[in-house]
Amino acid sequence: MQFQDAVKLSIEKFLDGKMPNKLAELADDGVLYHTPDYFDALEEELLGEPTKKDKEKKDAK
């Protein structure tokens, strides 16, 4: 696998909301700051539009 393919795979997983399980354990206080939820909140704050997850939640209701 080439670096470009690995980058694409990593982006795909992150956009699916997946992160390595053990990654949080490496953080100093055990909590990660830059999670998929953080970026969803940032997008909502900057653009003022609901994210994909919010839309899915509304559809589920």
Added chain:
Amino acid sequence: MRNSSPIPGANLLSDTRNYAWHRPPDIVDYDEAVSYLISKVDDPFQSQMVMAMLDIDAQISTIVSTLLLQAVSTGKMPIDLALLTAGPLARYIEITAKDLGKSYDMGIRNKDEIIITPTLLKQALGIIEQEEDEGEVEEEQVEAPEAPTGGLMGIPDEMIAPVDEQMEMLGGSDIEEEEPEDEL
């Protein structure tokens, strides 16, 4: 081809201290690495570069891999941490592009896209079923060949040679055991 390959153990003798990625990286923490990359994207010069790449329809994954390779080659972060930060960086560039009203392409595979494999194509064309049918017909037609009878290559009637013939083949009774002579 083989002669051009490096000699095993050559890396242990060469001086690699000049390569930034062979020294301990500056950043080893995930959040710190993401913050560093975001600050790089927010940097006026780098930001112009990213937007210019988006304007020429470069995929976000390509921009991300360029920025990450830059960070790895300067010794800022190890390559595995760079891969972990690819997702957050791509998401940040996506948000920035949306904010500026730029059109963008993430450059990743669409989940709904069906990957056409040779097996799938054969199934769609109905080739697999035909091949299976033909195989079954061929198996039915196969018959065991008859064993040759008579001649040199034929199976002999008796598999065991008679005792006289065996003795003759082994040297038989012609061989006389030599008795040791007394040396004087």
